[in-house]
Amino acid sequence: MAIVFEKPKALTDAVLHYCPGCPHGIIHRLVAEAIDELGIEGKTIGVAPVGCAVMAYDYFTCDMIEAAHGRAPATATGIKRCRPDNIVFTYQGDGDLASIGMAETVHAAARNENITIIFVNNAIYGMTGGQMAPTSLPGQVTQTSPYGRDVKLCGWPIKVCELLATQDGPEYIARVAVNNVKNVKAAGKAIKKAFQNQIEGKGFSLVEVVSACPTNWGMTPQQALNWVESDMLPYYPLGVYKDRSAGKEAETK
Amino acid sequence: MAKVTFKTDLCKGCGLCVEACPKHILAIAKDKINKKGYSPAEMTDQSQCIGCAFCATMCPDCIITVEK
DSSP states (O other): OOEEEOOOTTBOSOOOOSOTTOTHHHHHHHHHHHHHHHTOGGGEEEEEOSSGGGGGGGTBSSEEEEOSTTOHHHHHHHHHHHOTTSEEEEEEEHHIIIIITHHHHHHHHHTTOSOEEEEEEOSSBTTTTSBOOTTOOTTOOBTTBTTOOOHHHHOOOOOHHHHHHTSSSOSEEEEEEOSSHHHHHHHHHHHHHHHHHHHTTOOOEEEEEEOOOHHHHTSOHHHHHHHIIIIIHHHSOOEEEEEGGGTBOOOOO | OOEEEEOGGGOOOOOHHHHHOTTOOEEEOTTOOOTTSOOOEEESOGGGOOOOOHHHHHOTTOOEEEEO
């Protein structure tokens, strides 16, 4: 018998601290599979965020560094400029990348830094207990919006892919999801392409992964994935928003 | 015939593999408790397994190995 599926080598044997059914584990595995397939484990440096994935450095076998809250793209910029032969990626959540780290994200994209960003969007602050995030949907109930997000008071959710794709700088901007097998496989391909772009020196590649937070959404893991399909994906449509080498520029909607 | 093995003690019983299985042959073992205190997923009918690895694709904790 041949092995069809096993744990990728770029993941350590550490037990993930995430809640049951948290898609962070799936996304970690997709990143590790991309590292394995491209054979870059020995020269990859990852930058962990602040948020649920703060301990990502325990889970990847490549070198990892911990950035200050939201500053992962700036940290990655520094590493990549000092060590251009290394492959540098950041793994960030929505509170990290789209809130406190928005400036770093937008400017890294504008400079077309040759780094890879994995952006996990689950529309809530997970680690701190389920507060409203910049990406929380209109009407979404969170700890700090118990009557649902009021867009007149709190503003509208930030669509990171659409925002970054309007810039001239970035090379590759795509949104994927991990709510079913088909989407997980597509997400794996997009993440691999984001790493491949960096190896080829093409520049800034960001993959937004629409994820779930069963615990803070107050749902079972499967209900949460169903909610991603029914509520999140209509607001955050999947697709490639920019792929300069393939001739796809920003579309205005 | 395909074979699915679980690292049962690392299972958190989230049930995503159970939902993903196209043959509906996985289940949460309600009568068992693993080291972490969760009821783990288990295979109920190995002979029906087609080795599609959908369960392993959806497993957040990477505890499933599929052989074919």
